[in-house]
Amino acid sequence: MKNVSGHAINKIKAHFESMVDMPKNDWLFFISKLEERFYSKKSIILRKGEIENMFCYLEKGSIRYFIPRSEDIEVTFGFRHEDEFSSAYDSFVSRKPSHYSLEAMEDSVLWCIEYDDLQEIYARTSVGNIIGRVFAEYNLVEKWNRELSFINQTAEERYLDIFANRPELIKKVPLKYLASYIGVTPQALSRIRKRIS
Incomplete structure (x- = not known):
């Protein structure tokens, strides 16, 4: 098992337990796949054109989602902060290049799981697919709320x-x-x- 901090474990577990009862063996298998990553302020986590391979829990810091239009012009359309999950989710799911970039707005600590490892969790645990569905639904609702805000x-x-x-x-x-x-x-x-x- 990778060395996941107790604080991060408790926060991630609380998210999952708010969705579904997670058997101990499923939970231990899940956290064995987590990898801690550090990003300094202003560093790029994912560049436009790359395929997202990570789904992450943001333990510390903040992330900006943006579309680079030119050297001087960027369109910011999303943020993630501590105790939230972060990914270029459409690229992660479709395995196609991302249309946008992710940047650390401050020094950030993320706990990430790779795409292939998540597929293994879906296949080998009793609740993995439920968690995946809930996160997909969350991302869809967030997307619609943002689009509707620009209309209404x-x-x-x-x-x-x-x-x-x-x-x-x-x-x-x-x-x-x-x-x-x-x-x-x-x-x-x-x-x-x-x-x-």
């Missing part, structure tokens, strides 16, 4: 929604990334913040 909300409403439901983004994410995430320029976001302050 103004940029100011999207910012207020973040302020109410994901305050960690306001505290940790640089203004230019947050502006891109809600679909406005940094200057427009500054005006929004002044209006509601």
Whole structure:
């Protein structure tokens, strides 16, 4: 078994136990496949065009999802923070090159499982497929919620929604990334913040 920290084990186990009762042997087999990875601030975890091979639990740090358009232009469309799972999930599942990149916004610690190991978990454990289905459903709901926010909300409403439901983004994410995430320029976001302050 790899040396998984007690804190990380407890957090990951709590996520799984909120979905399904996990037999001890299944759990031990799962954690035997985990690999700890460290990323320094600003390092690229996955580049656009690469195939995602890892599904990870973010023990410490934060991750930005973005589409590089040119040397100077990037479109940020997602974030992950401590105690969340992270992956270019569409690439992970389809085994096709990712359309976007993942970057560590600060020094980050991830516990990752490789694609082939996860398939083995699905095949050899009694609850692996249930966990896989739940994560797939979570990613789908998150995707739809984000798309609907751009149809049903103004940029100011999207910012207020973040302020109410994901305050960690306001505290940790640089203004230019947050502006891109809600679909406005940094200057427009500054005006929004002044209006509601």
